[in-house]
Amino acid sequence: MNFYESQDQARKQTGRLVLLFMLALAALILLTAFVIAAVAYILGMHNARFESYETGQSVWQIATVVFEWQYLGSIALAVLAVVALASLFRMSQLKSGGRVIAEQLGGRLININPRDASEKKLLNVVEEMAIASGTPVPSVYLMDEPGINAFAAGYQPADAVIGVTRGAIEQLSRQELQGVIAHEFSHILNGDMRLNLRLIGIVYGIVIIALSGRYLLHGTRHSSKDRGAVLGIGLALILLGYLGVFFGNLIKAAISRQREFLADASAVQFTRSQDGISGALKKIGGLSYHSVWQKHDVNEISHMLFAQGLHFSFFNRWMATHPPLDRRIKRIDPRWNGDFTVPSSVSNVASASSPVNQSSSEMVSSLAADDLMEAVDHSGQLNDETITSAVKELSLLQIKFETLCSQIHDPYNARSLVYAMLLDRRSSIQQLQWQSLQQYCDNILLKQTQSIDEQLQQLESRQPMLLLDMALPILKLLSDDQYRQFKQQMLRLIKIDKKVELREWALFYLVEYYCRPTQLNRLHMVSLKQRKPAMAKLLSALASIGASSEKEAEAIFLNVTRSSLGFSLRWYPIKELTIPSLTQSLQHVRDLKPLEKPRFLKACIGIVQHDGVVDSREVEIISCIAQALDCPLPYMDVR
Helix, strand or coil: CCHHHHHHHHHHHHHHHHHHHHHHHHHHHHHHHHHHHHHHHHCCCCCHHHHCCCCCCCHHHHHHHHCCHHHHHHHHHHHHHHHHHHHHHHHHHCCCCHHHHHHHCCCEECCCCCCCHHHHHHHHHHHHHHHHHCCCCCEEEEECCCCCCEEEECCCHHHCEEEEEHHHHHHCCHHHHHHHHHHHHHHHHCCHHHHHHHHHHHHHHHHHHHHHHHHHHHCCCCCHHHHHHHHHHHHHHHHHHHHHHHHHHHHHHHHHHHHHHHHHHHHHHHHCCCHHHHHHHHHHHHCCCCCCCCCCCCCCCHHHECCCCCCCCCCCHHHCCCCCHHHHHHHHCCCCCCCCCCCCCCCCCCCCCCCCCCCCCCCCCCCEHHHHHHHHHCCCCCCHHHHHHHHHHHHHHHHHCHHHHHHCCCHHHHHHHHHHHHCCCCHHHHHHHHHHHHHHCCHHHHHHHHHHHHHHCCCCCCHHHHHHHHHHHHHCCCCHHHHHHHHHHHHHHHHCCCCCCHHHHHHHHHHHHHHCCCCCCCCCCECHHHHHHHHHHHHHHHHHHHCCCHHHHHHHHHHHHHHHHCCCCCCCCHHHCCHHHHHHHHHHHCCECHHHHHHHHHHHHHHHCCCCECCHHHHHHHHHHHHHCCCCCCCCCCC
């Protein structure tokens, strides 16, 4: 299954899941309404219109009043309102993405200041996997837990985080840790994270029914006349609430187990090695406490973890959110003899960036148009060649430009990297940009920008974007006021020549998209024809990059759009395209159906490759558009 099919399947699975939950919830709400009405009558919490039915009436006559549809409907609506509000409340708490989950579990962000070799090893592995997959580096949190475990959380790649336990980085080898991280990247790339967070919100709403019953049981301000009825309703709500939670968790566990098998297989596919992830699973089996969380309650997020985070008795083992370890290992390594590995601390003397596989091919020296088209077909898919190339690239940067790599791991200095990347190569324009920086930035930030700009001149064309990918999780830490000033300064530098170049806009949008991600309310996804104006503006802007005249750009646009999309679009001259219009257009095409996205990306590539070759500037722009569509392109070496 390719990336787009996996995304489409995840979307359909989410729809089926929501439908299944809605049906279960409807049944639960109706049952709750019936029980409340019955308990209210039996225990005497009935009003005057019930009293005439107390004696001398048939059961059917009593039932027609007790279970009158208007009466039941009002109770059902009240229960539905409580569940819906509770689910929305929990989802609003999680709207910031995976960071909320990581912080609730006591995680510490290590992107800024890894404290020891183990933490540096973890950060390097995550950075390598992100570069290889074409996604900016996610925020990495370290959890102070002795067991071996990890998770990926977020609504979309822009707000994704990866959390890893202390036990994992201290007891797993680099290859095993890479297998675990590859497993988590599968959840990011395959669309599992949004599904997992929705599960949390829906199950929380059902829990509220039981919590409401507990509240009634503990209530003390009731008259003696009503106390029995209130306690009866409370007990009924607890019973029904936990019954709903039971079935909700049953559905959650069944879905989670299948996604774990898929993520295990993807990790092997990504790394082309079964030893990494199987070795990690064998070490989990060799620990006395396995992967169980010791210091925090992970019941709510147990389905998001790499391995089982809760103790399960024999009776409720079938409610586990993960398949048994032996089944997972057997699927990866059929020749496994059944013995687990007792882990010991791993030495971190070796370089944190040592290559994962020595059998990779040499890096290519150029990128043809067909290579970029092929990358679209392999979106969200990794292999040992791209991972090894990313490892080598990152190692080269860290060795040759150690100071620069260190500088961008600070929120203050990371801004300087963006400013330096926005500096125009035309001396007259750059002079005006420096004047703007002198006017609005303090001396320390100004000097830092000058230092980074000097170092950027020594980099190859593809390397600044790799540095930006590593800096994005750092820039997320800017306060709202700091980010507002940062954004204003970016716009000043872009607009100083009174025109917007597409590369400048793409860089600006990428920073905005990842530093302040906005959630999409994808109630439905649309086809290409439903987004004609948005696509037309983006493709018109792309056509203007390499064309010698506006007439040539229009001809390229018309020829490519007809051949690749099968229908005509309106041409937009570059003077009609502004930063707000391009940004809005890209936001509109984000809700294309998963299987429609590669058609649009290939139309973008068809525009920029009209001369048969795609340069690094064009790859940057295409990569930015692909990332905004949540369709990251695998690592491509463009010199």
